[in-house]
Amino acid sequence: MIFVYIIAGIAGGLIGGMGMGGGTLLIPLLTIFCGVEQHIAQAVNLIAFVPMSIVAIIIHAKNHLIKGAYFPWIAIPATVVGIAASFLARNLDGKILGKCFGFFLIALGIYQLICAIVAMVKNKKEKGER
Amino acid sequence: MEKLFTMKKGVKNAIMIAGGLTVGFANGFFGGGGGMLCVPLLDKALGEKTKISHATAMLIILPISIASAVTYVVNGYFDLRITLFTGIGVIVGGIIGALLLKKLDSGVVGIIFALLMVAAGIKQAFF
Known part of the structure; x- marks a missing residue:
């Protein structure tokens, strides 16, 4: 079972490292393939990406890719609501939370699909013009 | 900008x-x-x-x-065990992903990833 967790982590990290939502993939991998309870899977995801994020942030900061001006305006309201939402999730049954998460995944997946297709068409056009 | x-x-x-x-x-x-x-x-x-x-x-x-x-x-x-082993995997995967990003066509990966998300979402929401 240890290896299944490591493999799930690698798959999530791989997508995360490529700049796509790795966590949104890691949670269903843990619940669907490893049978992990929804709340636990969510907690694992929140913690597991922290070390990788810190390293990535340091690299991005060195490359001057981080704009601090956005930080207080977005992160402060987000953190306050994030804590409140975590308490809200606590009171929900894991199965119901899992279903809600499923709908969230479908919406994100469709959005991601549209973005990927638009980017692909744009790339092809640019290549054609060259 | x-x-x-x-x-x-x-x-x-x-x-x-x-x-x-x-x-x-x-x-x-x-x-x-x-x-x-x-x-x-x-x-x-x-x-x-x-x-x-x-x-x-x-x-x-x-x-x-x-x-x-x-x-x-x-x-x-x-759950310490799950968090620890998954965390190790995430670090390894994260490094590989960052390196692959330069080599792979991210458009194709993006589409595969999106389809996986929709499939996982349907499984979680309806089954």
Whole structure:
């Protein structure tokens, strides 16, 4: 079972490292393939990406890719609501939370699909013009 | 970039706060996915460059994730074994992913990833 967790982590990290939502993939991998309870899977995801994020942030900061001006305006309201939402999730049954998460995944997946297709068409056009 | 300066300050601030509330809710309630909302908030809604949006989103998500993680752990949702082994996997995968990014066609990977998400979502929502 240890290896299944490591493999799930690698798959999530791989997508995360490529700049796509790795966590949104890691949670269903843990619940669907490893049978992990929804709340636990969510907690694992929140913690597991922290070390990788810190390293990535340091690299991005060195490359001057981080704009601090956005930080207080977005992160402060987000953190306050994030804590409140975590308490809200606590009171929900894991199965119901899992279903809600499923709908969230479908919406994100469709959005991601549209973005990927638009980017692909744009790339092809640019290549054609060259 | 230009959009950032032409947009009225009040409007911009309102978008940032409203966006922050949405990102925070998703990240706390679902334990993830905040980054996937924060990137379009920065590049689509606020007109920031794509690379800067991706990097800045990571910084914004970090305190939300830590605060949410603490809340989950305090509420008793924690498993050391799973967290440890998955965490090791995430670090290994993250390094491979960052290296692959330069070599692979991210468009194809993006489409595969999106389809996987929809499939996993259907499984979680309906079965």
